[in-house]
Amino acid sequence: MALLNMQRIYIYALKKDRKKLLELLQRRGVVETRNMIKEDAVFKKSDTQAAKAVFERNIASAQEALEILDTYSPEKKSLLSSFKGRSEVSCEVYDAFRDKYDTTVDIANQIIRLSRSIAESKAEQLKYRTQAEVLAPWVSLDIPLDYKGTKHTAGFIGCLPKAWDLEALYASLCDFMPVHIEIISAIKDQTCIFAVCSRDKADGVYAALRGMDFSYPSISADEPPAVQLQNLKEQIKETEDAIIKAQDEIGALAGKREELKFLYDYETMRLEKYEVLGNLLQSKNLFIVSGFIPEKDAASLAGELSEKFGAFVETEAPRKKDEVPVLYRNNAFSAPLESVVNSYSPPGRGESDPTMVMSLFYYMLFGLMFSDTGYGLILALACGIGLLLFRKTMEQSMKKNLLMFMYCGIATVFWGIMFASYFGDLPDVISTKFFGNEQIPVIPPVMFFPVEKPMLMLTFSMAIGIIHLFAGLGMKAYLLIRQKDFKSLLYDVVFWYGLLVSGIIVLLSMEMLTSMLQISVTIPAPVRNVAKYVAIICALGIILTNGRESRQPFKRILKGLYALYGISGYLSDVLSYSRLLALGLATGVIASVINKMAAMLPGPIPFFIVVIIGHSLNFGINVLGAYVHTNRLQFVEFFGKFYEGGGKLFTPFGIHTKYFKVKEKMKNGSIE
Template sequence: MAIVQMQRINICALKKNRKAILERLQELGAMEIDIQLEDDSLGEKQDVASSRALFERRAQTADQALAILNIYVPEKKGMLDSLAGKPLVEKELFEKAAENQDQYMATASRIVTLDKQIAESKAAVLKVQNQVEALAPWLSLTVPVSYTGTQKTAVLIGTMPNPQDQQNILNLLAGAVPDVEAVDVELISTDKDFTYLAVICMKQDAGKVEEVLRTGGFSKPSSPVQKIPEEYKKDLEAEIAKAQEQVKQLESELVECAVSRQDLELISDYYRTRAEKYRILGEIPQTASTFAISGYVPAAKADAIVKDLSEHYGAAAETEGIKEEEEPPVLLHNNRFSESVEGVLASFGLPAKGEIDPTFFTSIFYVFLFGLMLSDAAYGLIVSLACGIVLLKFPRMETNLRKSVQLFFWCGLSTLFWGVLFGGYFGDALDVISETFFGHKISIPALWFVPLNEPMRMLLYSMLFGVIHLFTGLALKGYMYIRDHKYMDFVCDVIFWYMLLLGLIGLLIPSSMFAGIAGKQIVFPAALNAAAKWSAILGAVGIVLFSGRSSKNPALRIALGAYDLYNITGWLSDVLSYSRLLALGLATGVIASVVNQMGSMGGKSIGGVILFIIVFVIGHVFNMAINLLGAYVHTCRLQYVEFFGKFYEGGGKPFEPFKLKTKYVDLKEEK
């Protein structure tokens, strides 16, 4: 467990070398830029906003082109290919992308344009299809919808609301036209909302006829067609066919662009890295001929970086220690086992200045408690095998994902260990299968005991593990006090609490209440009982007298001490929180047993075997999934609330070096 020591590095060089130096620092990926100027007038900052915005826009265009390709020509990937990490490419390919950037961006723009044209053509097809649909009620009309009549007659073409019959319309017109026989009504079509009709009358009666029709809801088409509907429909269908053919041609041309997928990925990452470089370029102070840059680097790499910049770029670079008022970024360095819980720690908060890295202890307790909660050997074996295969098959998995898979690999081994101790193999699957299908029970005995048969015993051990967990947290608090030479704080805030808690435990164990829980009476020697009593008394007195030592008022000091002593109830609730170890362990075993019993209901028959297999697979997959989630959540809670609550606050800022931040590919490192 370690927090990597940081040093501040200050670099000053000729302005003509600034881009080359920034590119080198970006390749090294070992320096977090943190420029601190006591006097802003010492240098000016270059305005690079337009250049940076240009690179970001081009990266976005390439991303958009790739997204379009993924729609029309999706890459064939397996279910687990997302775990493989980004492809590893030679640096020469990245340099080639820089040389051919105009060509690659032309391809990206062409893809975006083609997609836009396809969308426009599809929209045109939809528009014409809507016109065809709107034309459907008029198809039996043998004249254009815009037709108005002959020299002596008028033709009124339009719609009326609701289904109508010819006689109703003639009756409506009877009062408007003296000779109703001089009016002809032709019903073109009818649907649930409208009646489509054509009314023919003498030209001199057209005004009165239309006026009467409008009282019944008559209206003319808003866009009357100049052609006969049937002929116009054929024209529209030809237009649709032409647009659809155009869509096919555009899509075919776009599919041909799929060969440029890697080029687009490279150019997108190239512009992304340039935009990041220009962001830093806009932050560094510059004079007419020089520039300066400062930041944090891991101490182990500082000398090598200084040597590199001095020899190759003539830069004046120096390192210095971290000042008291500085809060450097945090970078953790742990062994392969412990680094797997760094993500769990980061979710709570990295160590703040002055705190220790608790990753090592967190990893031990996390894996230990996780396995105790799941506690089924078969489940643990499945989880470990699955995670192990994934780790071996995808060695270039993204770092944080790899750590998470590693964590579940170790947790699976812990689950396997506890499952063997408790005799859980898919619950009691072996017992049920042997008794149901073979007529006699075959069991694998637990190496320790079966929690389902002895829940109170399991509860006691859960409390014991919780006390060890909490006492470890308090010990780490004591270690930090001693490290910082705060010996008074160590005695008052750690030793007195150990005395009180150990004394109370010593008084509790021989009591009748504990005997009722444990099922047997434990008797301590009189000397040990007396030592426990006086340890508790002296610890309580010490807490009352010295917890409020920061106050000079004696009465307030005693009040603060008494309030701190009241925190003993918090310790009690913390210890009781570890009863979840029993609850989740029992939940796994009980649900597994229920699944096995349900599966065996079909008895010893072919149908019974099929039923058992179906119920067994579905039930245990569900049980394993839900209890994996429960073990993960509750183990995190025990770390965050109970364990970290004793010594750790977090709040450190993660180390974020200036590096090549790519989205699609990784560059091979120079040897």
């Protein structure tokens, strides 16, 4: 319905213009390149892997540098900045960046280097700290830890497990007197000792100590521990300084953040260009670009290319086997829902764009489920204000999302008025609590209160469901007519329409059902009789035709019967719309609960605190529920009737940057 026509395009040009021409194509962003011509002896692809690897490396280092900058000097961002979109730069700024290119790459690498040196210093610092910890118990010893004794004496420095006192130590070494023992430090599970004995008794003392699980300290040094500890502290200080220095250096480079972002974008663009370049067919002097272009852009691009570069441009209609990329064309009312269709799947081959028809129902279904004037107003206003504030710089996708929720909000206001829900029953509660008004409801509903007449609301929901499903079946009819497949139109659509409509008429003529649904319809007897026969004929038609892909008659009938069983699918589809009632009630009743709880509190201030907090929660939960279930109704019930998807979105060769938009000069509405 609303898809742009695509054409195949071939551009033949001289190789000397290659760079300029590709840059122009990238800035226009209207051609999706595809390989449509095979390589042969003359035309070959060139290898751009090496160049691409450089760009990828630069992109990676720009990103890493930006992340490092964010850790050491975070960028100030306001809460709303995500609405703001990318900032714009002109072509001149883009071209001028070439001069800054090398220095920016160096800056990125420098930042990465600095961050690495910080990490190394930190590791070193950790090592020193562990050593200092090991040394701590020995700090009062004034000789080096690797002291082994003098000419006539042997010294032992080490630890014993558990706590020992001097007496016990002397007692266990009494055989080797004279021995001098000092306890350097003792804690519960370790005693650090220094023992000296005469050299001829050294082996004996050592053996005795070993028997007490003596061990040498795990760290050895030729300086007394106190001195060594001092050295360590100095080293820790040095690394500390190095870290601070490196951090300061990184902080000083924070001003280059914008240039790093630009480098990221610049290289992303170049990468995309080289990817296209790698797929070009090139001979000695010529090259060929092939791909798809929207029909409306074809003539102007062709004109421009032949004028500027003398290129020869050829367009033709897509071939049957082509997987033509999808580009939507919708009015402002439907366009916001394209992203919803995309999240299911873009239209596949031979399908039309369901967005327009879907938009007729989407906002309405959302509104029915959210169904509160107050909430709808908040949603619509919030989105509207966001759109107004950032209208100049906002990204297209964000704009569409906000528009979608704004329309949803407006629909919610509509249904809220229909069912008289204003933050639940807030007007009633306020008027009785603060003004002593006993006359409720203050604002009567235009239609009815769903809480009071749930069955009627259920009937209403199902009626909307039936209309929705019939619209889906209608879309199928439209597709079949467009494909001129009139046989399928009769078998798959007309029979079903007949069966369903006449089935509904027959059901409505039963008193049991109408009384249950709380509606009064009188179907004249002749209409009912006709409906009966139409239903039977259509059912027979379905049995006979819906298994037509099987040739064997018996199998065919069986398949037809199974297809007729699909009517139970319609039943469950219609019942599925009862969620309109359930979610609508959930919003309203929870809102009333909040109001009631608030009304139990004395005074207006606690009342409004509870009202504001409670309604914010209810708003959040229900906006999520309404969104999810509207999507479900569209995807499962509606799309199930006619839509498969499986197409591929149009992704033109263009500028797909993260931080900046390159702005083209506009002249007379066309791009200069």
